[in-house]
Amino acid sequence: MARKASIIGGGVIGGGWAARFLLNGWDVSVFDPDPEAPRKVGEVIANARKALPALSDLPMPAEGKLSFASTITECVEGADYIQESVSERLDLKHRVFAQIQQVSKGVPIGSSTSGFKPSELQEGAADPSTIFVAHPFNPVYLLPLAEVVPSAKSDPALIERAKETLREIGMFPLHIRKEIDAHIxxxxxxxxxxxxxxxxxxxxxxxxxxxxxxxxxxxxxxxxxxxxxxxxxxxxxxxxxxxxxxxxxxxxxxxxxxxxxxxxxxxxxxxxxxxxxxxxxxHSIRELERIRDSNLIGFLRALKDRDWGAGRVLLEHDRRRQAAFFEPEGGLSAAAPLVMARPQVLPSWIDYNGHMTESRYLFVASECTDNFMRLIGADAAYIKGGHSYYTAETHIMHRGEAKLGDRLTGTLQVLMADEKRMHVFITLTRDQDGSTVATLEQMLLHVDMAAGRVCPAAPEVHARLQAVARAHATLPRPDAVGRHVGQRT
CATH class of the missing domain: 1.10.1040.10 (N-(1-d-carboxylethyl)-l-norvaline Dehydrogenase; domain 2)
Incomplete structure (x- = not known):
């Protein structure tokens, strides 16, 4: 069952929080008396849908359910986490907290305040222990930092739970030990x-x-x-x-x-x-937001490639989600091609014709095979131990066109596997219409990296690979298997 996040205030920051939770699989309820709030929040979420998936090397979780409540009480009913993002008026925040705590007991209530100290926010509260500062930075759906500031009245265990929630949605909770105006x-x-x-x-x-x-x-x-x-x-x-x-x-x-x-x-x-x-x-504000997001994605991806700074947070978020997304529904015996990548076509992937360039088809295919290797246990630790699968041969067929912003799905089917080889077929489809943009057939060999020669895979890796191979043996063999350049269909 999906968890619920309640967002009080649907401006730029509140909309960013809604997008961050929603795209990480949480149900989200938003309260804002502004009749334009659904449109404004919807536009922020639309930008987030284009941007946030580009930071992850894993399939995004199923998007949660978004709703708009007519009252604060309705919004926070059944919430697992609450984020307040109303205007910077202390009297207004106090009224909001009072209404929240009439129905919410023991639920973390983070405030997006830029300047107020948590002790100021807690004044007059029915339960001050649940109120703390969780100050993000715009765009909330891309930038990982959240300054978490408790006071002496805060519940330490609740603060730790809140920090874990923030990590689960890909944020970096910076615990500020001493409260101070405007934080750090x-x-x-x-x-x-x-x-x-x-x-x-x-x-x-x-x-x-x-x-x-x-x-x-x-x-x-x-x-x-x-x-x-x-x-x-x-x-x-x-x-x-x-x-x-x-x-x-x-x-x-x-x-x-x-x-x-x-x-x-x-x-x-x-x-x-x-x-x-x-x-x-x-430029319109929405155009500037999209330019900003595209630039931030490029910066963050570069840092992620180097396991440095904010990029390390992205890598850790992928690692936390890895088990859930690399284990298919029905386990390894599921008789269906495995979804191994859900990338988005980025500006740097486009050639002079405005289409995704050839090298990126191979890149996405590599993401599929790398993720499959992790699924069967040939992960980073296995490679560090001196063994891996090397691609020996690839045949690619371009069946359609992928353009800037397209969301793609990469699936992998095992055609054959033994102790030293795996023969796989990868299909890349465009999410908008389900059309196939490319297929890739690959042969990979299991290698002793120190010796530089082919060798049998570790028993546990081979067993997991065989489980998938047996399940996929029941699938139809793709028509393009065995094709070579120039061969007629």
Whole structure:
């Protein structure tokens, strides 16, 4: 039975939370008095459906059920987790918590607040132990960070359960040990924002020039190493102590205006809004969101390939989901091709004709065979032990076209298997219409990697492979099996 997440507030952040839970298989109920909430949340979820699956190397779980409640009581009834994402007004949050706790007993209630401390949120609550800060970053469905901030009144066991829930939906819960206004990340961003306002107000730089300084320079470094690790490298072989000695004195110089605030008046607002319109006004907000998402996917995939930073969170999320998605319904004896990959065609996969390039068909097929290897036990630990399956031969037939944004499904059928070989047939279909875009026939050999020669698979791996082979022996043999280039159909 699917678990239920209740989202109170359906704005950009609430919609992002809804998408994150929904696409990870949770049922989601949303409450927001705005009559436009279903449309707004729906548009956020639509963007998430295009973006989030591109970060995973596993099939996504079956999407949960989305509903919109007419009252808070209806929304939180039967919830396993509740996330509050209403406006940053403490009195409003207190009223929302009071209504939630009239029907919700012992259920974690995370708040998306950017600035309030958990002790402030808990004031006057019927059960303050269940209320805590779970502050995400936009887009919630892609960025993993959630600042988890408890207070002295929080239930430690409930906080640990909440952190586990966040990990289950692919997030990185950063447990902040001491509550403080604006937590960690927003305090840092507020300092940068304040200095940026001064630079614009004083005519030093435009909004575009400031953004270029970030995205062409230190922003790229921060995305993969953060602040202190970046500066450690800047210190050279002598490390952080040398960096501190070299740049510490500048802290006394009047470089910044961080202790001063520019007057926030209409003139400043109009100046910044006008420059922002000139910089980005030719894109709609939804277009900018899609551009942002595509760029973030590229960054995060690169980090995932290197098992580094936020990419490590993505890999861990895949590992947590691996058992559930690589064990087919009905077990290894299921008489049906196995779903082994559900990729989305990314911008980097497209050739000059606007179609998925040839190498990516092979890439998706490799994902299918790699996932199948994990299913039968030839996983990373097995490979580390010195054995693996190597692809000896592949024949690919292009049967259709895959284009940018298409969702594909890769299925694998075992045609033959013995102690040293497995012969498989992979079919790639387009989810939109079920059409076949390619088929690939492969022969793989089991190899002793140190010796560089073919050898029998480990008994437990061979047994799991044979279980699949016996089940698939009852399936029709695909017509394209045994084809070679130029052969007539």
């Amino acid at each position: 990340a927003d305090r840092f961003l507020e300092a940068v924002w304040r200095e940026a306002l001064w630079l614009v107000k004083d005519g030093i730089a435009t909004t575009e020039e400031i953004d270029e300084a970030i995205r062409m320079g230190f922003g790229l470094r921060w995305g993969q190493m953060g602040l202190f690790e970046t500066y450690r490298i800047a210190g050279g072989e002598a490390g952080m102590k040398h960096f501190m000695a070299q740049f510490g004195p500048c802290l006394t110089w009047p470089w910044t205006k961080l202790m001063d605030v520019p007057e926030f008046n209409d003139e400043l607002v109009d100046l910044i809004a006008g420059q922002s319109d000139a910089q980005s006004g030719h």
